[in-house]
Structures are given as structure tokens and as C-alpha cells.
Amino acid sequence: MSNEKIKELIQNFLEGKLSEEKEEFLLSWVKESETNKNLFLSEQENIQNDLLSSTDRRLEMRWRSLLKKIQNTEKHQRGKIKLRRTASVAAAFIFGVLFTFWATETRDVTSVLVTQNISTPLGAKTNFELPDGSVVWLNSGSKLSYPSEFGEIRSVKLTGEAFFDVKKDKKHFVISTEYGNVEVQGTSFNVKAFKNEVFETTLVSGIVSITEKNTKKRVTLHPGQQADILESKISVKNVDTELYTSWKEGKLIFREEYLPSAVKRLERWYNVTIELDDDPRLSKIWYSGTLEMESFSEVLELLKVTAPISYYYNEKTRTIRIFYD
Amino acid sequence: MRKVTEINKVINELRKGKTPAYEKLFKLYYPRLFKYAHHFLDDSFVTEDLIQEVFIEVWNKRKLFISEKQFTSYLFKMVRNKCLNILKRKVIEEKYLSSQAQLKSEELYHISFGIEDDFDSMEKNLSQIIEDVITQMPDRCSEAFHLKWIEGKKIREISEIMNISTTMVDKHLAKGLEIARKKFIPPLLLLYICTKR
Incomplete structure (x- = not known):
């Protein structure tokens, strides 16, 4: 057995990459003699020293979530529960590290305009500033495109869900979606426009107007109101806006939400696939509650405890199947 | 005399409550611990949560760590005991057989984490616990x-x-x-x- 080969095995073992067979092989080599065992331990030390000075990006997510937990508990111990809120806002910023960013060049007749595309993978969120100083929080599995410089109209394109805090300006701010346009001057509001789901705009402050794509029907919203579009029909109702905007602070709130729609939000939030069994009773189950930094297995437990359901998790496909008990 | 290894330096920093040191230790030991625990639990979510819990306890007890060996054996035993607890419950609930708790290379982990007690496999420990219940x-x-x-x-x-x-x-x-x-x-x-x- 060459030294190089053994070193490679030890390195892979320390990185958790060795197959069980190779682990067994390494173990039998280590147990062959006291010399081998000492060689193993000193080589392990060398490799560990190298690993300590390198940075492993793969574990970044897990480390962030651990850091959040210890920061949260320490704040608890000091009895300052209010600070949790700040921590969760900070968490939303931390998640921002994960967004993907690219720029595509589109040649204009007169000038070179660059379109920025920002998208978030499932399970991650991000926030950023637009060229005019407006701030956008982009929820997981969403995409926003905007020009590097705004023209006469501040125009952006959204697929998915985002919260906008639009800077006041004479130029109109227009968000175009698959379902229609949302137009404002300066306000804060949430737009949800995922494919194959109900379109929703929730207004926190200011005034927005929404134009449906096919019928061109236009409605104006006042703070605390929500408009939704279903099969080209717009309807407006009064809502508790926190329910629809709290995701940007790292909180997921359910209020009497039926399982099928709760499941869709959980899928994006945790980047998993959830299938509901073919039992009509499942769609009659509803949930109320706030999730804050809970791990996915904790969430599944919560669901289970509060309703007569059970689930099966398929590790290989990362799919969860929910059954009615 | 105790050798001042790199890890001992990092552990000294951890004792002072420095999060960069804590991060280094987490990232260094996570892959090995994950692989070990996942072998028995066979569920990534549960394994991730378990290791996170252990590291939260490490943070809460950070003032007590003085050397590499003491640190690694604490870390490993915590992970092992938590696995054992979960497996015990699974056996009792008929979701698992104690003979399933087999990892032929388990001793390698014991050596790597500096466990000096006589080697006892997870399978043997689990069977003992269940036998105690049965008696x-x-x-x-x-x-x-x-x-x-x-x-x-x-x-x-x-x-x-x-x-x-x-x-x-x-x-x-x-x-x-x-x-x-x-x-x-x-x-x-x-x-x-x-x-x-």
C-alpha cells in the first residue's frame, strides 16, 4: 500500500466521502500495526490543519442556520425576545448571499441597455436595491428583470413573489406580470405572480393600480387591501397585510390556510417536493400558525400533531407524500 | 507536554466565545459526523437536525473545552448518544431492528475522534439497551x-x-x-x- 494512496483515503474519510467498503479497508490497515495507527493520526492532523485554513462553501447554509440558532437562544437568555425580529430580518439578508445574479446584454438602436436578471433558487430569499433606490425583497423560486437604468417609466418584470418598497418619484413604477400590470408612484406592497397560482397584490401603504392583461380592467387599491386575479377576473378585499408580507422577515404565517395551498408555500420555502395523497379529506384540512426558523422536520411534525395525517419521506427523490390517517 | 496543534489553538479561541473558531470546528467535523450519523438514521433531515443540536450544546458548553481530544471525544459521544436514543425509540416502535445498526468501519470513527474506551459497536449498545427494557x-x-x-x-x-x-x-x-x-x-x-x- 503506497503512502500516497493511504493519504488519499484519509483525506476522503475526513471529508465524509469514503464508501463503507473503503472505510473498512482503511480500518483494517490502521489496525494492522501501531505504526500504521500513528501514521493515520499524524496524517489526519496534517489534513485537518489544511482543512482549518480552507473555506468550505458547501457547508455555508448549514453554518448560517446554526449561527442564527445560537444567536436566537442567546438573545432569549438575555430576555430580549423583541430582538428575534431583528435577527429574522438579518436572516433574510444572510439568505441574500445565495442569490444568483447575471446580466444579459441587449443591443438597442441608440444605446447599450443592460437587463439585470435576479432570481432566487427554491429555499432561498434575497433583497436588493434597484437603480432608483427602491428596495425589493425577492421570495424563493422567483425572478425579477429590470434595466440597468430606468427610462421614462420605471419598468420591471416579475415572475413569482416580491415585496416592493418603491421610492417616491414622478416617474411611474410598473411591474409587469403574466397576469397584468401593477402601477404605482411610491408605496410598499407585495406582488405574488407564480405560474398556475392565484395572482395577488397586497398593499401596505400608498396607492397602487392594477390592470388585468386580457380584459384591461383596472382597479385601485388602498392600504390594507388585496387584489387577486382568477381567470382574468379581479376582486378586491380587505386583509391583514402582515400575513402576506412577513415572508421577507423570514416568517411564514398561515391563517386558516387549506393544506394544498400551505403545501405549495412550504415546497418553495424549503425546496422540497410534497405530494398529497388522493384523498378529498386532505384538502379540507386547514392550518393556522407562524413558522420562524423551524427546520423542515420540525414543520412536518407540527403538521402531523395538529391534523390526522402522516407522511412518508423518500430520501432519494427528496419527495414527501402526505396521507390522511 | 501537550502539543499545541492548530486545533488546540482553535479550541482556545472557541473557549473565548469567538464565532470564527466555532465556524471552523463546525465545518471541519460536520462531514464526518454527518456520514456517521446518517448511516444509522438514514434520513438527512433528522441527521442535520441532530448534528445542529450537538453543535448548539457545544456552543453552550464552550467554556469547558481545553484540548483537542477532550473536544472531539465529547463531540463524537454526543452524536453517538443522540443516534442511540433515536434508534432505541425506533426499535421500540417497531420501525427498526437493532441488528440493522451495523457499520463495519465504525471503529475507524472511534479512532479518528480519539475515543479511548474499549470499542463497542452501535449495534451492541443498542441491543443491550433493548435487552434491558425487555428484562x-x-x-x-x-x-x-x-x-x-x-x-x-x-x-x-x-x-x-x-x-x-x-x-x-x-x-x-x-x-x-x-x-x-x-x-x-x-x-x-x-x-x-x-x-x-
Whole structure:
């Protein structure tokens, strides 16, 4: 057995990459003699020293979530529960590290305009500033495109869900979606426009107007109101806006939400696939509650405890199947 | 004299409450611990949560760590004990056989984490714990229990070995389960166990 080969095995073992067979092989080599065992331990030390000075990006997510937990508990111990809120806002910023960013060049007749595309993978969120100083929080599995410089109209394109805090300006701010346009001057509001789901705009402050794509029907919203579009029909109702905007602070709130729609939000939030069994009773189950930094297995437990359901998790496909008990 | 290794330096920093040191240790040991625990638990979510819990305890106890060996053996034993607890509950809930808790290369982990006690495999420890539970049961009940949970026999086979009807086997097992639950699992935890089918 060459030294190089053994070193490679030890390195892979320390990185958790060795197959069980190779682990067994390494173990039998280590147990062959006291010399081998000492060689193993000193080589392990060398490799560990190298690993300590390198940075492993793969574990970044897990480390962030651990850091959040210890920061949260320490704040608890000091009895300052209010600070949790700040921590969760900070968490939303931390998640921002994960967004993907690219720029595509589109040649204009007169000038070179660059379109920025920002998208978030499932399970991650991000926030950023637009060229005019407006701030956008982009929820997981969403995409926003905007020009590097705004023209006469501040125009952006959204697929998915985002919260906008639009800077006041004479130029109109227009968000175009698959379902229609949302137009404002300066306000804060949430737009949800995922494919194959109900379109929703929730207004926190200011005034927005929404134009449906096919019928061109236009409605104006006042703070605390929500408009939704279903099969080209717009309807407006009064809502508790926190329910629809709290995701940007790292909180997921359910209020009497039926399982099928709760499941869709959980899928994006945790980047998993959830299938509901073919039992009509499942769609009659509803949930109320706030999730804050809970791990996915904790969430599944919560669901289970509060309703007569059970689930099966398929590790290989990362799919969860929910059954009615 | 104790050698001042890189890790000992990092542990000194951890003791002072420096998060960069904590991060380094987390990232260094996570892959190995994950692989080890995942082998027994076979569920990434549960494994991730378990290791996170252990590291939260490491942080809470950071002032107590003084050397590499003490640190790594604490870390490893915590992970191991937590695995053992989960497995124990799974065995009692008939979701797992104690003989499944096998990792042929397990001793390599013990050596790597500097565990100096005589090597005892997870499988052996788990069987011992379950045997302890079983000895607390009435005779016939413990016999059925042993055949079912330790040896993994089917109800029909147990009924042949014990020369009783399958219904009686079920009754013995149900009674044994009740005893095990009362003795070892607080009611709230039961909910947690019933997750894996």
C-alpha cells in the first residue's frame, strides 16, 4: 500500500466521502500495526490543519442556520425576545448571499441597455436595491428583470413573489406580470405572480393600480387591501397585510390556510417536493400558525400533531407524500 | 507536554466565545459526523437536525473545552448518544431492528475522534439497551418481544416457536410495547417517533 494512496483515503474519510467498503479497508490497515495507527493520526492532523485554513462553501447554509440558532437562544437568555425580529430580518439578508445574479446584454438602436436578471433558487430569499433606490425583497423560486437604468417609466418584470418598497418619484413604477400590470408612484406592497397560482397584490401603504392583461380592467387599491386575479377576473378585499408580507422577515404565517395551498408555500420555502395523497379529506384540512426558523422536520411534525395525517419521506427523490390517517 | 496543534489553538479561541473558531470546528467535523450519523438514521433531515443540536450544546458548553481530544471525544459521544436514543425509540416502535445498526468501519470513527474506551459497536449498545427494557417485562411477553425486536421474526414464526396463537403473540407484543413506552418514552416524544414508516 503506497503512502500516497493511504493519504488519499484519509483525506476522503475526513471529508465524509469514503464508501463503507473503503472505510473498512482503511480500518483494517490502521489496525494492522501501531505504526500504521500513528501514521493515520499524524496524517489526519496534517489534513485537518489544511482543512482549518480552507473555506468550505458547501457547508455555508448549514453554518448560517446554526449561527442564527445560537444567536436566537442567546438573545432569549438575555430576555430580549423583541430582538428575534431583528435577527429574522438579518436572516433574510444572510439568505441574500445565495442569490444568483447575471446580466444579459441587449443591443438597442441608440444605446447599450443592460437587463439585470435576479432570481432566487427554491429555499432561498434575497433583497436588493434597484437603480432608483427602491428596495425589493425577492421570495424563493422567483425572478425579477429590470434595466440597468430606468427610462421614462420605471419598468420591471416579475415572475413569482416580491415585496416592493418603491421610492417616491414622478416617474411611474410598473411591474409587469403574466397576469397584468401593477402601477404605482411610491408605496410598499407585495406582488405574488407564480405560474398556475392565484395572482395577488397586497398593499401596505400608498396607492397602487392594477390592470388585468386580457380584459384591461383596472382597479385601485388602498392600504390594507388585496387584489387577486382568477381567470382574468379581479376582486378586491380587505386583509391583514402582515400575513402576506412577513415572508421577507423570514416568517411564514398561515391563517386558516387549506393544506394544498400551505403545501405549495412550504415546497418553495424549503425546496422540497410534497405530494398529497388522493384523498378529498386532505384538502379540507386547514392550518393556522407562524413558522420562524423551524427546520423542515420540525414543520412536518407540527403538521402531523395538529391534523390526522402522516407522511412518508423518500430520501432519494427528496419527495414527501402526505396521507390522511 | 501537550502539543499545541492548530486545533488546540482553535479550541482556545472557541473557549473565548469567538464565532470564527466555532465556524471552523463546525465545518471541519460536520462531514464526518454527518456520514456517521446518517448511516444509522438514514434520513438527512433528522441527521442535520441532530448534528445542529450537538453543535448548539457545544456552543453552550464552550467554556469547558481545553484540548483537542477532550473536544472531539465529547463531540463524537454526543452524536453517538443522540443516534442511540433515536434508534432505541425506533426499535421500540417497531420501525427498526437493532441488528440493522451495523457499520463495519465504525471503529475507524472511534479512532479518528480519539475515543479511548474499549470499542463497542452501535449495534451492541443498542441491543443491550433493548435487552434491558425487555428484562423488565413478564416472561412470555419478553420472549415474544425478544423474537420480534431483536431477532426480527415474523408474528407467524413467533407463534410457532412459542406454540401459541398469532393473536396471543399480538397481545404479548402490545403489552410489552405499553410497558416499554411507560418506562422509556415520555408521551410527548411518542409523536416524534411515529414519523418514519
